[in-house]
Amino acid sequence: xxxxxxxxxxxxxxxxxxxxxxxxxxxxxxxxxxxxxxxxxxxxxxxxxxxxxxxxxxxxxxxxxxxxxxxxxxxxxxxxxxxxxxxxxxxxxxxxxxxxxxxxxxxxxxxxxxxxxxxxxxxxxxxxxxxxxxxxxxxxxxxxxxxxxxxxxxxxxxx
Numbered sequence: 001x002x003x004x005x006x007x008x009x010x011x012x013x014x015x016x017x018x019x020x021x022x023x024x025x026x027x028x029x030x031x032x033x034x035x036x037x038x039x040x041x042x043x044x045x046x047x048x049x050x051x052x053x054x055x056x057x058x059x060x061x062x063x064x065x066x067x068x069x070x071x072x073x074x075x076x077x078x079x080x081x082x083x084x085x086x087x088x089x090x091x092x093x094x095x096x097x098x099x100x101x102x103x104x105x106x107x108x109x110x111x112x113x114x115x116x117x118x119x120x121x122x123x124x125x126x127x128x129x130x131x132x133x134x135x136x137x138x139x140x141x142x143x144x145x146x147x148x149x150x151x152x153x154x155x156x157x158x159x
């Protein structure tokens with residue numbers, strides 16, 4: 001599978017597993033899972049064809065681990081704008097967390113703080129390397145250490 005095709009299938013999966021499943025008639029379960037054959041058939045019915053082998057290649061080679069496969073089901077692992085419960089356990093955060101972003105966002109972050117924008121959570125990482133890897137594509141991410149608030153006091157959780 002060539003790189004262009006890999007990227008095309010990956011973007012299609014991201015769009016429909018993270019943001020717009022209903023656009024192709026998919027219904028994700030509460031954990032964000034859908035049957036792989038249902039996904040492939042729905043995509044084909046809407047003019048985008050790919051094989052199970054191509055899907056498996058995209059999942060196996062994605063450096064950001066965007067997708068998870070369990071048996072006959074697939075889901076996006078992160079970054080949803082649709083409501084899903086990924087079932088991630090609550091955890092005590094490390095003393096500092098890092099957020100990868102582009103320099104152009106710094107002024108707004110300083111003025112307004114970190115916001116999830118069109119997603120359900122802000123992505124924070126335990127180290128600079130991970131924040132750099134998962135930050136925006138095509139840009140040199142800016143990372144700044146953040147001291148997380150006590151989760152129990154704010155009603156939020158670290159996952």
